[in-house]
Amino acid sequence: MLNKLDSERWPKKVVRPARSAKTRLPVAPTGAPDTGSATTASVPGFEVGATIRGRRRDMGLTLAQVGQRSGFTTGYLSQLERNLATPSLLALVGISRALGVELDYFLGTPNGRGHHFPVSSRDFFSIGRQGMLYARVSGEFPAHGLNALVVRIPPHYSSPEPMTLKGDELVYVIEGRLRYSMGERQFDLTPGDVVHLPSNIPHRWENRSNNEGSVLWIGTDQIFNLGANAVAAEPVGAATARAAAAGRALIKKPAAPTRKKA
Numbered sequence: 001m002l003n004k005l006d007s008e009r010w011p012k013k014v015v016r017p018a019r020s021a022k023t024r025l026p027v028a029p030t031g032a033p034d035t036g037s038a039t040t041a042s043v044p045g046f047e048v049g050a051t052i053r054g055r056r057r058d059m060g061l062t063l064a065q066v067g068q069r070s071g072f073t074t075g076y077l078s079q080l081e082r083n084l085a086t087p088s089l090l091a092l093v094g095i096s097r098a099l100g101v102e103l104d105y106f107l108g109t110p111n112g113r114g115h116h117f118p119v120s121s122r123d124f125f126s127i128g129r130q131g132m133l134y135a136r137v138s139g140e141f142p143a144h145g146l147n148a149l150v151v152r153i154p155p156h157y158s159s160p161e162p163m164t165l166k167g168d169e170l171v172y173v174i175e176g177r178l179r180y181s182m183g184e185r186q187f188d189l190t191p192g193d194v195v196h197l198p199s200n201i202p203h204r205w206e207n208r209s210n211n212e213g214s215v216l217w218i219g220t221d222q223i224f225n226l227g228a229n230a231v232a233a234e235p236v237g238a239a240t241a242r243a244a245a246a247g248r249a250l251i252k253k254p255a256a257p258t259r260k261k262a
Helices: 002-009 049-058 063-070 074-081 089-098 236-249
Strands: 022-024 123-126 133-136 147-153 168-175 178-182 185-189 194-198 203-206 213-219
Touching: 049 074, 063 074, 063 089, 178 194
Parallel strands: none
Antiparallel strands: 022 123, 123 133, 133 147, 147 213, 168 194, 168 213, 178 185, 178 203
């Protein structure tokens, strides 16, 4: 009855056709963390480099301009476009905003529906073939304020670039040993440990061990529905004309002469 009510009150969000491969992972055995049992290498990923480069060129933007909007270096963005580096999901959120598109433009992310997300129907998706795996475990409904992911981090993985978002985020370690860097501080985390931070502090994580790690990530930034948070990525010529028009509007017109009363 609840599912029927959900579908009537909150219609399904229209999602673009998936551009990335998604794989439903098997259920974890009893007593094991409910993050699936397949290895990272068994989940095919989608290379986003050509899509990033195509969108950037369509908008007439240089790598430097995208870097200024996203906060990433031109060298890192160049590696992404050539598929020499794989962005994390949160890094791709920043790039999506810089290019004025939704995250679904690059990935076919699962739609958030309902209130119950059983492990038996958990869909993981990935970016690239050597990156992390993500499963969405939060829904979309009016005034929802949280987004949650189960994230699986392969052995010896390290975030290529520090990330920033809006709001705040909390990370709970399910399994593995991870190092979490927050600004100049570093935390070595083990299962059960929690990190809670303002998302605008540059942060990154790495798995230095030979075993896969997994975490529950919860954030207040609306990463799956960027909407008004996306930067309007106009063609350079249009942006220049708009800026010039805005500058002209700031020039004050001379005041009309006032007539003295007789």
